[in-house]
Amino acid sequence: MNAARPPKNDHAAHPPGSGRSPVGAGTAQNTEYRIAHLRERLAAEEPGELGVRVEARGSAVTVTGTVPTAHCRDELIHTANEELAGLSVHFDIVVAEAVAPDHPEEVS
Amino acid sequence: MIRVAAVGDIHMGLDSKGLFRPAFDTLPDCADLLLLAGDLTRHGTPEEARVVAEEVSGLPVPVVAVLGNHDHHEEKPEEVTAVLREGGVHVLEGQGTVVDIDGTRVGIAGTKGFCGGFVGRSGSEFGEPLMKEFIRYTRRCADGLRTSLDDLAAQGCGTRIALTHYSPVPDTLAGEPPEIHPFLGSYLLAEAVDTAGADLAVHGHAHAGREHGMTSGGVPVRNVAQPVIRRAFNVYHLRSREAPATASASARTPG
Numbered sequence: 001m002n003a004a005r006p007p008k009n010d011h012a013a014h015p016p017g018s019g020r021s022p023v024g025a026g027t028a029q030n031t032e033y034r035i036a037h038l039r040e041r042l043a044a045e046e047p048g049e050l051g052v053r054v055e056a057r058g059s060a061v062t063v064t065g066t067v068p069t070a071h072c073r074d075e076l077i078h079t080a081n082e083e084l085a086g087l088s089v090h091f092d093i094v095v096a097e098a099v100a101p102d103h104p105e106e107v108s
Numbered sequence: 109m110i111r112v113a114a115v116g117d118i119h120m121g122l123d124s125k126g127l128f129r130p131a132f133d134t135l136p137d138c139a140d141l142l143l144l145a146g147d148l149t150r151h152g153t154p155e156e157a158r159v160v161a162e163e164v165s166g167l168p169v170p171v172v173a174v175l176g177n178h179d180h181h182e183e184k185p186e187e188v189t190a191v192l193r194e195g196g197v198h199v200l201e202g203q204g205t206v207v208d209i210d211g212t213r214v215g216i217a218g219t220k221g222f223c224g225g226f227v228g229r230s231g232s233e234f235g236e237p238l239m240k241e242f243i244r245y246t247r248r249c250a251d252g253l254r255t256s257l258d259d260l261a262a263q264g265c266g267t268r269i270a271l272t273h274y275s276p277v278p279d280t281l282a283g284e285p286p287e288i289h290p291f292l293g294s295y296l297l298a299e300a301v302d303t304a305g306a307d308l309a310v311h312g313h314a315h316a317g318r319e320h321g322m323t324s325g326g327v328p329v330r331n332v333a334q335p336v337i338r339r340a341f342n343v344y345h346l347r348s349r350e351a352p353a354t355a356s357a358s359a360r361t362p363g
Contacts, residue, residue: 069124107346
């Protein structure tokens with residue numbers, strides 16, 4: 001899906017977790033922007049954004065979704081940990097199954 | 109009976125070569141055709157498209173696809189389309205194709221579709237040129253879908269399927285944040301399906317949505333995004349229908 005993907009920009013070029021201004025550092029607002037920058041970086045880099053959901057919950061960040069391969073999962077976790085360094089990040093990333101279905105649906 | 113296999117959002121990359129082939133090799137036993145509902149790649153590179161093409165190459169069932177937004181990201185949709193076609197995939201954009209299944213003509217009309225939202229909560233052709241073009245692009249996709257479905261009826265297809273990447277209905281987006289629904293589909297696609305008539309509408313794009321929905325005209329809708337169906341594909345059995353006498357006669361209110 002990758003809804004509302006912004007155009008490529010220079011966010012990914014900033015050092016991970018560095019922020020771009022000391023103003024607001026450590027605030028909830030800062031976490032929101034860091035989440036937004038993570039999403040932009042995921043869209044630009046190898047795994048693609050792939051509909052992964054990144055949300056601030058309490059003092060932590062949750063990263064949830066389904067990705068096509070274990071490699072994508074590893075890349076996603078690495079990138080999120082890098083971009084959100086210093087924050088507590090909880091992951092629930094499922095690798096999609098690629099097995100054949102065991103029954104059809106009769107569509108009436 | 110028509111047996112339709114479908115999956116979308118398989119997002120293949122160089123690390124996923126061969127991932128789907130074992131499941132796809134079972135298709136001749138359970139399906140008459142395979143629909144691919146877009147986002148076949150991660151960034152829309154010809155290299156990724158080649159992985160997809162190899163995955164379905166030589167399958168004994170017809171493979172029909174539309175592209176998704178990911179397949180456009182590198183801005184090489186023509187190259188991606190060409191690679192897929194070399195692999196034997198029927199890639200549709202504002203077009204239809206007819207598959208003969210034991211003497212029954214089954215028509216598939218396809219478009220990627222686009223955004224805009226759903227009735228009462230949608231963008232409109234108003235204001236800045238960019239905003240107008242945003243909605244006009246969706247309208248062109250929907251018009252292509254409607255025209256293709258009409259053409260398929262005129263070609264004697266009693267059973268017709270609408271294949272898109274973006275969703276025609278909000279039903280199958282349940283689970284996605286409502287704020288992003290306008291970026292996940294458009295009612296214009298559903299209106300096209302209901303105007304021309306179809307037996308099934310298949311889409312992808314909404315990874316966190318749900319599988320089942322229906323247009324307001326009563327056409328069953330299935331979101332086959334792989335994270336939703338959690339399989340290599342799902343199979344839908346459709347009843348064979350008699351071909352309508354004319355294209356205009358095909359405009360019906362299913363139910």
